[in-house]
Amino acid sequence: MANGKPTLYHLNNSQSQTILWLLEELGIEYDLKLFNRIEQRSPPELKETHPTGKSPQLMTPTGRVITERSAIALYLIETYDTSSKFKIPSPPAQADDDFLKEDSLISFGNSTVMPLFMLRLVFMQLVKRTPFFLRWLVSTISSTLDKAFLSAEIELHLSYFDSLLEGREYVMGGAEPTRADFVNLWYFDWGAQGKYYEVPKYKNIDAWRQRCLSRPAWKRALEKGNGYDLSEG
Ligand SMILES: N[C@@H](CCC(=O)N[C@@H](CS)C(=O)NCC(=O)O)C(=O)O
Incomplete structure (x- = not known):
């Protein structure tokens, strides 16, 4: 957290894989903490960073924990996609592609x-x-x-x-x-x-x-x- 990188709290066989994909697309430095399911559920350690214990969780370099993939993706793209590669195309393909x-x-x-x-x-x-x-x-x-x-x-x-x-x-x-x-x-x-x-x-x-x-x-x-x-x- 103090090293200037975001950290992904990642659970195997889960939706978190799509956030790992986005991190790789962005080509930024990040830390990855890997967790394994126990009888399909998150291990208790994931509750230390968020009360729901769900994954993905993204800890920002300032220590804020973001949950929900749509919000995590929004944060990552807004913060790190400096060339707008993963933003809505401009001009839009159609007028309502906004x-x-x-x-x-x-x-x-x-x-x-x-x-x-x-x-x-x-x-x-x-x-x-x-x-x-x-x-x-x-x-x-x-x-x-x-x-x-x-x-x-x-x-x-x-x-x-x-x-x-x-x-x-x-x-x-x-x-x-x-x-x-x-x-x-x-x-x-x-x-x-x-x-x-x-x-x-x-x-x-x-x-x-x-x-x-x-x-x-x-x-x-x-x-x-x-x-x-x-x-x-
Ligand atoms: N709506 C959340 C879903 C998070 C979620 O449900 N994650 C599942 C993995 S696919 C999980 O942590 N399951 C473990 C558990 O429920 O204990 C998101 O978009 O990030």
Whole structure:
């Protein structure tokens, strides 16, 4: 903290991987503290820096702890992206490619896509964890609810996001990722790894996800982190 660098408190197999990616993209010096999940949860040490104990947490060089990836990404880009490489393109690709759209799409990932995938995860886990002799019943209830509500909601929102990505490399229409990509990649990568949506059905989302995952900075972030396997939820 006193060394002038930000510090990332990073948990394996977590959303924090996208902040590690951003740090690598920025090419700045930073400290990395690696933590491992204990039975899927954060270790108690992460509560020493923030009461929720969630990751990522970013400690600024002045000792302030920032949580929530959208805020961490905002801080990092505003503070360290001096050449505006990861800011909304100027001039914008379209007139409405502005901060409001970016904020709306960040909220879309967090408040709309995340709960839908979380429900899929819960349904899948319910079936998986139910004793064998009752599994048919839980499976029937889960798939009835999924068909009645969830699959149509996922289809609606993913088709929308897929259409926004048509003809674009990154969400805001530029040649480099912005906060909307750094934050949203998580939902779609987690969703793809956990099989919470049909990946091949959304071609633009898939191409965008692969584009992000093939960036050298993403690969460096994978090497520096302590594991990124989201297949178990
Ligand atoms: N909304 C937060 C989510 C943070 C979060 O839920 N992190 C998970 C990892 S994906 C975590 O720390 N889980 C461990 C636990 O809940 O104990 C963000 O955007 O940073």
